[in-house]
Amino acid sequence: EAGVAQSPRYKIIEKRQSVAFWCNPISGHATLYWYQQILGQGPKLLIQFQNNGVVDDSQLPKDRFSAERLKGVDSTLKIQPAKLEDSAVYLCASSFYRTEAFFGQGTRLTVV
């Protein structure tokens, strides 16, 4: 079966610019996660969707980050405006229900 698809793989932007990441989960997976992973640290959950509803966005900086999951399938994560400290790898993952999550290859964002 196809895995979790993410794009782009790499992105370099200037601070105060906007950026968007896209994720296509594994077919049939109701749960979709977006994580932020800063170099040398463990992944930090930004937002979790169950179908197209938000389950947890307690650590999402809502003044600059937004996310949506269209029709309970694809998802986009947007940052506007970006700050230097947003430089990280953004990981998307999906799972069926309370099972292991499968991850995409991630997007490495560099804000200069």
Next chain:
Amino acid sequence: AQTVTQSQPEMSVQEAETVTLSCTYDTSESDYYLFWYKQPPSRQMILVIRQEAYKQQNATENRFSVNFQKAAKSFSLKISDSQLGDAAMYFCAYIAGTASKLTFGTGTRLQVTL
């Protein structure tokens, strides 16, 4: 708060030897799942092994096995016959609660030497 603690930031093992990575967790849920993920430099997170909390038998997957101590909330990973390809970051994680929130530890960097 639900947390995962990995007390070993770095570990080193010689090729063909055995190494154990430690993990403790804290959850108030009675039903949960535990995982070890591997993240090589390519950065894609790969599932190594999983353990259902209701199962007493420790999970095994080829050279990888776990020591699950539910009362102590401990979940260690043993890698036998270590190979150069095992070098990576290893993350302990769990899913708990009806919301299926997946929580990660801070990771252990494993080096494999000749």
